[in-house]
Amino acid sequence: MQSLEPLTILIAEDCAADRMLLSHIVRRQGHEVLTAAHGADAVDTFRQQRPHLVLMDAMMPVMDGFEAARQIKLLAGETLVPIIFLTSLSESEALARCLEAGGDDFLAKPYNPVILAAKIKAMDRLRRLQATVLQQRDLIARHHEYLLNEQRVAKAVFDKVAHSGCLSAPNIRYLQSPYALFNGDLLLAAFNPAGDMHVLLGDFTGHGLPAAVGAMPLAEVFYGMTAKGYGLPETLREMNAKLKRILPVDMFCCATLLCLSFQRRSVEVWNGGMPDGYLHAIATGERKPLTSRHLPLGVLSPQTFDDRTEVFPMAVGDRVFLLSDGVIDTCDGDEQLFGVERLRQVFVANRQPDTLLEEIEQALRDFGGDARDDVSMVEVSLLEAAQLSPPALVYSDSGQSCPLDWSASFEFRAATLKRFNPLPYLLQLLLEVHGLRAQSGALYSVLSELYSNALEHGVLGLDSSLKRDASGFARYYLQRNERLDALQDGYVRVHLQVTPEGKGGCLTVRVEDSGKGFDVARALERPLDGVRLSGRGVSLVRQLGRNASWSDEGRSARVEFFWEALA
Amino acid sequence: MADIHLDPDVLSALREVMEDEYPDLLETFLRDSEERLSDLRKAKDASRFMNAAHSFKGSSSNMGAVRLAKLCHELEQCAKERKMADIEKLLEKIDSEFAIIRPLYEAERQRSLSG
Numbered sequence: 223m224q225s226l227e228p229l230t231i232l233i234a235e236d237c238a239a240d241r242m243l244l245s246h247i248v249r250r251q252g253h254e255v256l257t258a259a260h261g262a263d264a265v266d267t268f269r270q271q272r273p274h275l276v277l278m279d280a281m282m283p284v285m286d287g288f289e290a291a292r293q294i295k296l297l298a299g300e301t302l303v304p305i306i307f308l309t310s311l312s313e314s315e316a317l318a319r320c321l322e323a324g325g326d327d328f329l330a331k332p333y334n335p336v337i338l339a340a341k342i343k344a345m346d347r348l349r350r351l352q353a354t355v356l357q358q359r360d361l362i363a364r365h366h367e368y369l370l371n372e373q374r375v376a377k378a379v380f381d382k383v384a385h386s387g388c389l390s391a392p393n394i395r396y397l398q399s400p401y402a403l404f405n406g407d408l409l410l411a412a413f414n415p416a417g418d419m420h421v422l423l424g425d426f427t428g429h430g431l432p433a434a435v436g437a438m439p440l441a442e443v444f445y446g447m448t449a450k451g452y453g454l455p456e457t458l459r460e461m462n463a464k465l466k467r468i469l470p471v472d473m474f475c476c477a478t479l480l481c482l483s484f485q486r487r488s489v490e491v492w493n494g495g496m497p498d499g500y501l502h503a504i505a506t507g508e509r510k511p512l513t514s515r516h517l518p519l520g521v522l523s524p525q526t527f528d529d530r531t532e533v534f535p536m537a538v539g540d541r542v543f544l545l546s547d548g549v550i551d552t553c554d555g556d557e558q559l560f561g562v563e564r565l566r567q568v569f570v571a572n573r574q575p576d577t578l579l580e581e582i583e584q585a586l587r588d589f590g591g592d593a594r595d596d597v598s599m600v601e602v603s604l605l606e607a608a609q610l611s612p613p614a615l616v617y618s619d620s621g622q623s624c625p626l627d628w629s630a631s632f633e634f635r636a637a638t639l640k641r642f643n644p645l646p647y648l649l650q651l652l653l654e655v656h657g658l659r660a661q662s663g664a665l666y667s668v669l670s671e672l673y674s675n676a677l678e679h680g681v682l683g684l685d686s687s688l689k690r691d692a693s694g695f696a697r698y699y700l701q702r703n704e705r706l707d708a709l710q711d712g713y714v715r716v717h718l719q720v721t722p723e724g725k726g727g728c729l730t731v732r733v734e735d736s737g738k739g740f741d742v743a744r745a746l747e748r749p750l751d752g753v754r755l756s757g758r759g760v761s762l763v764r765q766l767g768r769n770a771s772w773s774d775e776g777r778s779a780r781v782e783f784f785w786e787a788l789a
Numbered sequence: 790m791a792d793i794h795l796d797p798d799v800l801s802a803l804r805e806v807m808e809d810e811y812p813d814l815l816e817t818f819l820r821d822s823e824e825r826l827s828d829l830r831k832a833k834d835a836s837r838f839m840n841a842a843h844s845f846k847g848s849s850s851n852m853g854a855v856r857l858a859k860l861c862h863e864l865e866q867c868a869k870e871r872k873m874a875d876i877e878k879l880l881e882k883i884d885s886e887f888a889i890i891r892p893l894y895e896a897e898r899q900r901s902l903s904g
Contacts, residue, residue, distance in 0.1 A: 237848040239818035246807050246814075281843050310847045331847040332799065335806060 229346060230254040232273040234264035234290060235308060236282040240331070244277060244308070247335045251342065261285025265293045268303075275345055276305045277329070280320060288323040295324035302352035304345035308333075369430075373404055376434055383441045387412040388419065391610060393482075396600040397579045405596035406433030407546050408475075410441055412448040415649060415666035417484060417610065420448045420457070421602055423544040424477035424519070425496065436475060436520070439464050451646040451666055454481050454490055455529035458519070462527045465520030474520035478512065478544050482536075484607035485667060485762060488695070489542055492531045494518045498562070499544040501534055502575070509569055510534065512542070533699040535692050536604040541575060545582075548596035552586050560589050624656045626727055629719040636709045639677060645670050648716060655720055657727050657785030664766040665729075665783060671759045672733040672779050673714060678702055680737025680777060681712040686759075712736040725787030731767075732780045739775030746772075794890050799853025800897065815898045818852050819891060826887060829864075829880060838868035838876060845883075852894075857886050 231253045235241040238259075245255045256273055258264035262285040264278065276294060280287040291305050307320040310331040317328060326348070327341055380403055388411050389396065398409055406426030413419055422444055426433045443464055447457040458479060465475055476495030483489070493499065494516035501510040516528055536542075545565075552560040568585045572578050579599050586597065630651070634644055649666050652658050658665055678684045682705040688698040717732040745760045764770045767781035804811050825845040832838045846861035864879045 237844055238821045239814060240848050240851055242810070242814055242817055243803070243807070243851055246810060250806065279847075281840055308847075310843065310850060332850045332853070 228252050228254055229274040229342070230256060230271065231342070232256045232258060232264060232267055232271075232276045234258040234261065234276065234282065234287065235279040236260055237279070240279070240308070240333075244333060244338075247333060247338060248277070248342070250335075251339050253342070261287060261290030264290045265297070268294045269297055274303065274349060275342065276303060277308055278305050278325070279308045280316070288319055291320075291323040291325055300356055302349045304349055306341055306345065372431060373401065373434075376431060377401065377403060380434065380437060380441075383438060383445075387445060391419070393419075393603045393605045393610065394421070394600065395576075395579055396598070397583060398598045398600075399596075402596060402598050403434045403437060404430055405548070406437075406475075407548070407596050407598040408437045408440065408477075409598060409600055410444050411602075412445050413610075414448050414481075415451045415662050416670055417607060417663050417667070419480075419482040419484070419602065419610075420444070420454070421480040421482065421542075421544070421600065422477055423496065423499075423546065423598060423600055424475045425546050425596075425598075426475045427473050432473070436465060436469055436473065439468060440475060440519070447646075451649045451670075453643055453645075454479055454492055454531050456643050456646075458492055458529045458531075459524065459527060462519045462522065462529075463524040466523065469520050474518040476514075476518040476547075478514075480542060480544070480602065481531075482542070482602055482604060484605060484610060487537065487604060488533050488535050489604070490531045490533045491542075492516065492529070497545055497547050497550055499542060500569070501536070502541045502543060503537065504539045504541070504575065505537060509543075512544075530703055533695065535689070535695045538604055538606055541601050541603040543578070543601045544599070546596060546598040549582065549586065549599060552589060552597065554590035560586060564589065625654055626720060626722045629717070631718075632716045634714045634716075636681075636711050636713070639681060639712070639714060640706055640709055644716070645673060648718070652718065652720075652729065655727070655729070658729060658783060660785070661783060668763050668767045668781055668783075669731065671762050672731065672781070673716070675759045675779070676714045676733050676735035676737070679740060680735030681714060682706060682709070683737055723784070726785045728785075729783040730780065731782070732778060734774070734778045737777060739777040742772040742776045745776075794854070794856050794886070795893055795897075796853040796855050799851075799855075803853065804901065811901050812898045815852075815894050815901075818848065819894055821848060822887060826884065829883070835868045835871050835873075839865055842868060854886075854890055857883065857890060860886055 231248050233241060233244050233248065233255060235244060235257070236259050241257055241259070245257060248255050256267050256271055258267050260282045264276070265285070267273070268276065276291075278287040278291055282290075287307060291307075294303060294305065304326040305324060306327045306329050307325045308329050308331065309316070309320065320328065326345060329338055329341060377400075388394070389409065391411065394411055396409060398407065399405075402409075406428055408422070408424040408426065410422040410424075411419060424437075424440065426436050440461055443461050444457065447460060461477075478491065478493045478496045478499055481490040489501065491499070491512050493512055493514040495514050495518035498514070499512035501512055502508075503510070512532075515530075515532075522528070550560055550562055550565060554560075564585065565582065568578075568582050572581055579601060582599060583597075632644065632648075634642070645666070648669060649662070652665060653662055679686055682702060684698060684701055684705070688694040688701075713736045715734040717730075717734075719730040721728050721730075763779070763781055767783060770779070770781040772779050803814065807814050822845070825841060825848075828841045829838065829845070832841055842861045842865040846858050846865060849858035849861060860879060860883045864876060864883065867875045867879060
């Protein structure tokens with residue numbers, strides 16, 4: 223019957239003999255005793271000495287036991303101070319009053335020491351249990367506070383990284399919880415030097431900080447490589463390799479990556495493990511699913527990773543819609559999934575393309591799903607190139623070491639053409655020339671146009687007229703991939719020459735290929751309309767560069783860029 | 790059993806629990822009881838009777854004064870049912886019962902002091 227630890231027990235009893243007797247019994251059981259002769263006395267003693275347990279007579283002068291019990295319970299707050307009423311009350315009504323006043327048990331007179339000891343022990347157990355519960359609750363609350371604080375810090379750091387992008391561009395609309403990151407959802411967008419827009423919607427496995435940590439390196443690769451002019455395949459390979467290297471085996475990132483080209487009016491897509499995205503052609507109303515064809519990022523080794531993308535034509539006003547699985551996996555009260563079919567119904571009912579995201583959100587609410595914070599949606603529309611203004615690049619060097627008189631020649635052969643994209647390196651080299659920085663967008667567009675013309679029409683012998691309609695467009699890129707895989711020989715040469723002219727200078731770019739050439743005269747006859755899908759390259763080069771010319775039956779292209787004295 | 794005044798089992802249990810303080814307990818009880826009795830005599834209304842009788846009942850039962858406890862219980866019931874005539878009769882019985890047990894407790898006290 224011995225308690226583990228002696229308690230301090232307050233005995234409130236107006237009858238001196240009873241008080242004496244009870245004190246003696248309790249003391250003999252090893253506890254410390256405080257006494258009070260009436261209720262008010264008991265409340266005072268409790269306030270000053272905070273006993274663990276109270277034995278309370280119901281009928282007392284000055285303040286009865288019921289009122290004293292109420293006041294003591296109030297003072298005790300969340301701590302459980304068990305109150306055992308000492309009573310010869312027998313009517314159930316009176317016993318109920320004790321309970322209402324906060325009593326936890328009764329002890330009938332005449333006192334039985336054995337029963338009293340058992341009750342004290344039981345109440346002490348209860349008291350300790352409550353104390354443990356409170357302690358653990360506070361611990362959980364503290365941990366929760368830590369967690370929220372960690373998330374706040376992580377989010378603040380991440381927002382700095384993520385917001386270096388262009389999510390606020392006028393052609394992007396998105397819905398995402400501010401804490402989506404901690405459900406692994408990730409949305410990034412940035413312009414490349416040519417003014418094309420790269421968009422990534424990703425979904426890491428897991429929840430909380432573990433799901434968020436992978437987002438940082440992924441965002442850095444995305445922004446770094448996009449800004450330097452790398453295309454989707456190289457960026458994807460690098461992302462995959464990096465995630466594969468740093469993430470544990472059971473962590474990976476489902477992702478859809480887009481490259482929207484406003485000049486070419488096309489979208490390049492890679493989907494690894496995300497739900498179908500949709501390419502919405504406004505003219506026909508058709509929504510083409512952009513289906514996952516790959517494993518998520520961070521699963522395959524760099525050797526087995528498949529960076530193959532698909533390219534689709536777009537018209538001005540067409541939209542690409544991407545979503546995270548939180549949308550279709552939203553559950554109603556009966557554990558039913560929202561599902562793709564309900565999403566399609568929202569598409570069908572949609573009249574105003576601009577309100578689609580809100581309509582989906584409403585449909586999710588109507589479906590009875592709780593607002594989940596892993597519901598991410600983004601819609602990117604194709605605008606006229608002129609409607610967007612990619613931010614100017616910021617350079618940190620002084621310009622003192624600017625190279626002004628040099629030339630360089632490169633020859634990229636078959637094995638290199640298959641996997642390597644030389645444009646970012648060439649662009650970086652050229653942007654060491656300060657005078658060219660103001661026209662880096664045009665420079666990159668022209669370089670990439672000439673390079674892809676040389677590679678696709680020259681080396682690979684693809685027919686640009688294939689791209690005249692949408693199905694031909696898809697066939698064109700299919701053939702491009704097949705021929706590139708099978709490529710044995712051939713080359714693309716790039717000659718760069720920078721010469722000072724007065725206080726400014728001139729860059730001459732020459733791109734040659736090993737292909738069959740093309741009918742230059744016919745290509746140049748086409749008007750500079752810039753709207754058709756095929757043959758756009760030639761007019762783009764002529765619009766953005768100066769003195770564009772073709773020789774050697776189209777196998778050699780030449781274009782110049784001039785700059786004046788710098789301010 | 791109706792004419793038993795003190796329960797010897799209760800007394801021996803008390804003696805065991807209280808040890809050296811047993812005589813003090815007996816003395817305290819007697820002093821306390823006198824207060825209770827004077828409270829009862831002064832009581833004017835039913836609820837006063839009820840409370841005083843209730844308290845007295847509790848301490849008497851603790852001290853093994855079984856007949857006194859029983860009379861207090863009856864008094865408490867009468868007060869509850871407002872049988873004022875019976876209260877008068879019971880008060881007299883309680884007075885005389887206390888007059889009987891008082892010397893018994895004193896004798897018990899002397900015994901324990903000398904023992």
